[in-house]
Amino acid sequence: MTEDQSSSGPDLTRGIPVTALNGGKCLGHVGKQDVLLLQVADEIFAIDARCSHYHGPLIDGLVVGNTVRCPWHHACFDLRSGEAIRAPAISPLSCWRVEKRDGHIFVENKRDEPREIPPVSRSAAPERIVIIGGGAAGFAAAEMLRRHDFQGSIVMLSADTAGPVDRPNLSKDYLAGSAPEEWMPLRSDKYYSKKNIDLRLRTEVVSIDVTGRHAVTAGGDKIAYDRLLLATGAEPVRLTIPGGDQPIVHTLRSLDDCRAIIAAAQAGRRAVVIGASFIGLEVAAALRARDVKVRVVAPGKYPMERILGPEMGDFVRVLHEEHGVIFHLEDTVVAIEGSKVQLKSGAVHEADFVVAGIGVRPRLALAEQAGLAIDDGIVVNAYLETSVPGIYAAGDIARWPDPHSGRNIRVEHWVVAERQGQVAALNMLGRQEKFEAVPFFWSQHYDVPINYVGRAEKWDEVVIDGNIKGKDCTVQYKADGRVLATASIYRDLQSLEAELRMERATL
CATH class of the missing domain: 3.50.50.60 (FAD/NAD(P)-binding domain)
Structure with a gap:
């Protein structure tokens, strides 16, 4: 494969017209390295094109002042230094030297200036x-x-x-x-x-x-x-039911826990997941990728209803059912005897292993x-x-x-x-910096990502923009007319914008 085929956009070493910065953004390359150009006021920045966390495309992100936010998981980078100033990204981005000549923009070399990190006061720092x-x-x-x-x-x-x-x-x-x-x-x-x-x-x-x-x-x-x-x-909260302490019962928190579930999935083909939380359903999706037959047992009417409400919860149920997951909702596991999982409804199901995702x-x-x-x-x-x-x-x-x-x-x-x-x-270190970040998390179900910003424990109104079933929506959770949280599917920019609005609406 040639360099032009494997790289994105124009070759920035040959220059592009200033007018090519359509909307203040342009994706190009220097050699095999994708580089993103961003214009903020009269200044043009050149940075690595992908987030250092999971390689999200920063051209689809949100520029706020002299920073850019990743569309996938809301990491934030300083455009001048490349510093990862907000998790989940930890590693910095490379910054590139930008030159303007004859109405064109040229990018050829990385900048090697030291990063602008405030030094620690030796007198104030602990030992x-x-x-x-x-x-x-x-x-x-x-x-x-x-x-x-x-x-x-x-x-x-x-x-x-x-x-x-x-x-x-x-x-x-x-x-x-x-x-x-x-x-x-x-x-x-x-x-x-x-x-x-x-x-x-x-x-x-x-x-x-x-x-x-x-x-x-x-x-x-x-x-x-x-x-x-x-x-x-x-x-993890442990099961207190009869048989809840058997070796076939797993929880998921550590790398060792995950290895144990993988070993169980390699040895057995039938699993019962207790709990329709984010963790429980992500486990269900992961086990289906391993061709394990999965049943999910949970007391609620809809999966994840407490966080996402009935509309989104029902969409998640249908999505998992389309991938072969069998739900037993409004039901609970009351006992596990050998490989038999007994439900409150009276049903009994065979399982080679059980994963309890009932909270932490x-x-x-x-x-x-x-x-x-x-x-x-x-x-x-x-x-x-x-x-x-x-x-x-x-x-x-x-x-x-x-x-x-x-x-x-x-x-x-x-x-x-x-x-x-x-x-x-x-x-x-004595900085006296307040923690003011808006809560954010993401969840993945097969090919469907769900981003969630804010926190809504209770709400009196749900506003849906777009089509949940069509996997293209934002869902606002409101109380007394105020947006407490926003969930989204394949609307990354709107999720970032919702986060920014919440930041600026500090009480």
Whole structure:
């Protein structure tokens, strides 16, 4: 295949007319590298054309000031530096030197200027930071600390057997068999040693001494800290029914959990998924990709009705049924005996394995032991600091004052956890930056992505624009005339615009 065939748009080294920046955007290439030109006022930027997260096409994204937001998962990049300033992207984009000559734009070389990252004040920075938790929030915090040239000690304590992984993929492509295991780590093992991050796996923290400022591990080690981040995340709710503790029953949270389900899917062809949540249905879709026969049992009338409402929930049901999933809605599993799964309705179904996706609960034992303020999560202020100075919390466990709803909320979303970890890191360095991001998550069901911005626990009106069945829509969830959340299918730009409107409508 020739270079022209494998690359997008015009060859920018040969120049393009300034007038070719139709709508302020133009996709071209330099050699085999796709490059995106963006015009903001009188300035023209040239950056890598695809997001560094899952390679979303940035030409379809949203330019806000001197930043561009990815249409797929709402990462945000600084156009001048290429810096990934908002998760889920972590790695920066390359920036290219732009020249104007004779009414044309030429791009030939990457810029090699140092990135514009504010330095850490040595006098204000702590010497020792301890992070408890090896998930999204903990990793994002450690990465941000080193990105901002923090030179002190970082100790990251994780009870997991593997380093931080791309957890959303555990219920999506990795479980389906379309993503290799080498894609799963957020960073290689060498990254932690290179960045001098002391990542200790299989390490359970049993207590925190807030007076002596140290964490105590199950092995008796005392790890001192000047600043501490609690990022212990959530754990799956376990079945309490008879037979719910059998080896054929699985939950999904860790890489080990996912490997166990994959092994079960390779050995057996019949599965029962308990729960019609996002995780439960993503697992169902992934198992269908492995040609496993799947039954989903859930008490609600519609899948995911609590989050998406009946219209979207019914669409999701039909979508899964078209792919062979059998639903048993308004029903529950009351017992599991050997391979027999008994339902409240009286039906009994054979299963080689069962996956329970009935929710998660925040891991709060350490916070309770340390005497931190608790209210359905660890209570933090706008800077993600807990009731004990010097201790911060981020991710699934943190309950923060949301400026967009005017309420204290706790959200169990990957992107929120990463963004909170980043903000907590900056505040542990003395930045005093408020966490004000609008909650966002995405879910994948076969070839259908669902993006969701905001948070709507209750609503009195649902406004649908487009056609849900046609997989082309935005759905607004409103209360008292105010948009609380927006779900969308194949309307990436509208999802970004909805997020921006919510950001600007801070109460």
